[in-house]
Amino acid sequence: MAPATAFRRSDAAEQARSWSGKVSLTPRILAVNTLALLLLAGGFFYLDTFRSRILDERAAQASREARLMAEALTAIPDARRDWLLARLATDTGTRLRLYDADGVASADSRALGVANFRLDDPDDDSLAKRSARFLDAAIDRVVRAPLAPGYRERADGRRWPDVRAVLAGAPSAVTVWRAPDRTPVITAAAPLPGGRALLSAVNARDITERVRLERFRLSVVLLVVAAISIGLSLFLARTIVEPLRRLARAAVRVRLGRAREVVVPRLPERRDEIGMLARALSDMSLALRARIDATEAFAADVTHELKNPLASLRSAVDALGHVRAPDAQAQLLAIVGDDVHRLDRLISDISDASRLDAQLSRATFEPVDVEAMLAAMVAQREARGVPRGVRVRLDARDHGELHVLGEGARLERVFANLIDNAISFSPDDGVVSVAARRDRSMLEVRVEDEGPGVPEEAREAIFQRFHSVRPTQEGFGEHSGLGLAIARTIVDAHQGEIGVESRDDRLSGARFVVRLPLAARGAVL
Known part of the structure; x- marks a missing residue:
């Protein structure tokens, strides 16, 4: 039995994560799985950078084309200027205008019949275009994109910033405008x-x-991925959260004292950690139920065992008030003394039995030399003397290191109970033999007597509490019936086994066998 471990109610790591304990698992799973979607949604804002790069490239291209067209117009006679201006406007898809030094328009491709520059009226746009324009404005506001100046026609050429810069001596100039429908000009x-x-x-x-x-394509991808992610999140949350809720409800009902009517789901179809948790909780509830039943049975047995001496004591005390003969009074006082002694012994054993589990759970186990312990116990028995001429001897000493991890005082009580029990059932001048030997990784201790033995059908019942089968030569009430039950509790706490069997030599008598795991060198638990 390992010692009790003190668990801290909280530590720094738990306090740091305390915020997450206030949120249900379902929204937390959804939040984690939608984080990737938020990163994917960031592609909307990346498109704004993509648009800016394209505009920069297109502006540079427009500047180069303007210089090339200016050189082409310079190289031809003025008579062919309008023809070339119209041809260049048609080929490049632009509206071309010539301005003199005073900013007066001397030629315009639109006036020459090339109507390839047109601005849409946003009031005439469809709902889809208006929605797209609204989305453009929203994203520009979110990313804080610089807003281009609004485009409008200017009659005076010097009011165009590009024309003004060129007339002032610049080799070229370019400007990006914003049309009424938010398209770039x-x-x-x-x-x-x-x-x-x-x-x-x-x-x-x-x-x-x-x-x-591109934004539409990204939206479709985002919607599909979001639907899949949310669906998988809800499925994952259902497979995790719902079983946990069932287990939590069952645990609450057990806590409320309804252990007998609660069936904790074992979830046998699940082979994951939740299935392991469900089966562990189910086993724990069954063990708790068994412990409650055992406690109630123990309480009933205690009541029953205490009633007998109390009834005898009360009868003797009542009779003392009516009896005047000295011999009868002496006999009644003797009965009172026996009953008081029996009650004292019974209460002491009951107290030990009831506290044994708790004491063993807090015990620190250390290596115990069982062979030396048995030798000392046998020597003390011989020194004190054994009743009815019964002899106690230590046989077949191993002379090896027979150490087990345990609590020495408790193990000594186990062997003392077994030796006392063997002496009680031994005939006059009988022999009780005690032996210890190694059996692979286990220590085996045998206590044999020459008594009547234990019937096979009763070999399990004798380890139950208050089992009252005693030898014929023993007076009534000299034992509480808890000795072997206490011995089994101690052996179980040491991860061992205890049982009774017939002797190998086929002689009458019983053999009690205790098996305990041997301790490794230097082990302390």
């Missing part, structure tokens, strides 16, 4: 000879459509 300007400037404008709605398409 990119304008780029390049200088022309004579202080003129070329301005290109393109509505890059393909960038917005591309980002929205």
Whole structure:
């Protein structure tokens, strides 16, 4: 029996995790499994970075195209300028305008019949587009994306920042605008000879459509993964939480004192830790039920055993008041003395038996030399003298190290009870032999007598509490019937076995055998 261990009610680690104990397992499982979904949802914000990179690349491309178109317009005669301007606008998908040094428009691809630059009216958009535009605005606000200036037409070329920069001497200039429907508009300007400037404008709605398409695909993936994750989380929570709740309800009912009517589910189909816990709790409840039954039976037996001497004592005391003869009074006083002695011995044994389990659970086991203990006990018996000429001897000494882990005083009581029992049943001038030997990893102690023996059908009953079969030569009430029961309790606490069997030599008598595990060298428990 291992000693009791003091468990701390809480430590720093438990206190650090105390917040999690306030939340049910189901939301905690859902929270853990949806954490990955939150990381996946972060892809929405990554798309904003993706859009910014595309806009930067498109702006650089617009700046290069503006310079190339400006060089192409410079290389041809003015008579072919409008034709080339329209051709370039058609090929690049941009609106091209020429401004003189005063900012006055001298040519416009739209006026030349190339109507490829168009801004959508957001009021005419469908519900899907309005929802997408609202989502764009929400994400931009969350990620705090810089808001581009709103695009609007300007009659004076010098009011375009790109044109103004080029007229001031810049080699090129580019600006990203925000159309009314939140699509980007990119304008780029390049200088022309004579202080003129070329301005290109393109509505890059393909960038917005591309980002929205990727966002839609990511949303579909996120919804599918979320549905699978939530479904698996709920399944996992159900397979974990529901059995735990059943076990908790059963444990509460056991705690409320309903152990006999509670059936703790064993969950035999589960081979995981919850199944192990269920079976452990079921076994624990069965053991508790058996302990309660044993306690109630013990209480009933104690009541029964105490009533007999008390009834005899009361009868003797009542008779003393009516008896005047000295011999009769002396006889009654002798009965009173025997009953008091019997009650004292019975109460002492009952007290020891009732406290034995608790005391053994707190005991510290140390190596005990059983062979030396038996030799000392036999020597003390011979020195005190044994009644009726019975001899007690120690046979077949092993002369080895027969050490067991245990509490010496308790083990000594086991062997003393067995020797006393053997002496009680031995005939006059009989022999009680005690032997100890090694049997592989076990120590075996035998106590043999030459009495009538124990019938096979009674070999288990004699270890029950208050078993009252005694030898014929022994007076009534000299034993409590708890000696062998106490011996079995002590041996069980030492992880051993005790039993009774017939002698090998087929002579009359009984052999009590105690088997205890041998201790390893230097072991202390």
